[in-house]
Amino acid sequence: MELYNSIIEKVDGLLGNAQPKRYEYNPAKCWEDVGGNQLVMMKESAYELGGDNKPAVNYACVTSTDGFADKDEILVYGKDLNQIKGSVSFARIVLVKVNILDGEGEEDTEPLFRAIQDIDFVKYHVYPKGYMIRSSSDSHREQVRVSKEAVRKGITFEQVGNSYIAQYKKNPNIVAVKVIFVTTDDADYAGMRADAKKTRDITMTLSKILEGMATDCHSCSLREICDEVEGLKELHFGKEKKEFKG
Ligand code: SF4
Numbered sequence: 404m405e406l407y408n409s410i411i412e413k414v415d416g417l418l419g420n421a422q423p424k425r426y427e428y429n430p431a432k433c434w435e436d437v438g439g440n441q442l443v444m445m446k447e448s449a450y451e452l453g454g455d456n457k458p459a460v461n462y463a464c465v466t467s468t469d470g471f472a473d474k475d476e477i478l479v480y481g482k483d484l485n486q487i488k489g490s491v492s493f494a495r496i497v498l499v500k501v502n503i504l505d506g507e508g509e510e511d512t513e514p515l516f517r518a519i520q521d522i523d524f525v526k527y528h529v530y531p532k533g534y535m536i537r538s539s540s541d542s543h544r545e546q547v548r549v550s551k552e553a554v555r556k557g558i559t560f561e562q563v564g565n566s567y568i569a570q571y572k573k574n575p576n577i578v579a580v581k582v583i584f585v586t587t588d589d590a591d592y593a594g595m596r597a598d599a600k601k602t603r604d605i606t607m608t609l610s611k612i613l614e615g616m617a618t619d620c621h622s623c624s625l626r627e628i629c630d631e632v633e634g635l636k637e638l639h640f641g642k643e644k645k646e647f648k649g
Contacts, residue, residue, distance in 0.1 A: 405466060406632055406635060409632070411471050417594045418480050418587075418590050419585070419591070421480050423583075424483070425478055428474075428564075433566040434534070434558055436529065436566060441530060442535065447550050447552070448551070449550060450489050450549055453493040453544065454490030454491075454546065454548075457490055457491060457493070458493065458593075459494070459545055460545070460595040461494065461545035462598060464602055465518045465519055467515065471498050474579050476581055477561055477568070477581075483560055483586075484560055492587075492588060493546070493585065494592060494595050497567070497583070498583075499571060499580050500580070501577055503576075512638070521574050526538065529566050529567050531558070533549060533550035540603065543600060605632055605635070612638060
């Protein structure tokens with residue numbers, strides 16, 4: 404079940420030339436969570452990630468293949484939250500590894516679908532204090548207003564990344580999560596935006612397939628994405644066969 408692998412394979416090439424800082428997951432180092440939506444007013448704001456119309460991209464991909472996200476970690480390309488002084492370009496990319504083998508070692512697609520649903524859930528259920536996230540699924544933007552107080556208290560991507568990973572780890576089928584934060588100028592944000600769109604197209608197609616849509620590829624509105632992404636057609640017709648057998 405490797406629908407997103409062609410996108411994941413491209414991630415390293417989009418991140419620019421900076422050497423990343425790497426942090427292992429440490430649940431004791433999560434940033435304080437306020438548990439719900441918060442408002443950081445302009446006058447309280449230190450800066451915005453993606454502010455002043457700079458790029459601000461977010462997407463997340465699920466895989467069961469080894470080699471993409473084998474351990475829980477946070478990577479930071481560019482300046483960290485406690486070093487930024489004004490609006491910067493921004494991206495947050497998440498790679499989630501799932502175990503799709505059932506107790507008998509057979510592949511089971513259910514954990515994959517649940518992990519995909521969790522991705523959206525987690526996106527809207529992490530509320531780091533003084534880190535106000537504004538997302539737009541249409542434009543794939545994730546802009547963040549960071550408060551002066553949070554900067555004064557030393558907020559870092561390591562802490563925010565730990566908060567995201569802690570949420571993902573509530574799903575026992577998720578075995579590893581890599582959270583990548585990017586604030587460099589030389590990253591390929593346009594390329595990321597294109598891949599964010601493709602990621603969403605794949606996820607929407609999957610949802611349609613799960614809803615039990617018609618099975619005539621010739622008249623199907625999703626044909627373009629199914630022709631492009633290996634595995635979607637197999638998934639649809641494999642599912643049909645399984646349901647037919649009961
Ligand atoms: S496999 Fe065919 S019928 Fe199913 S979603 Fe893709 S194009 Fe449509």
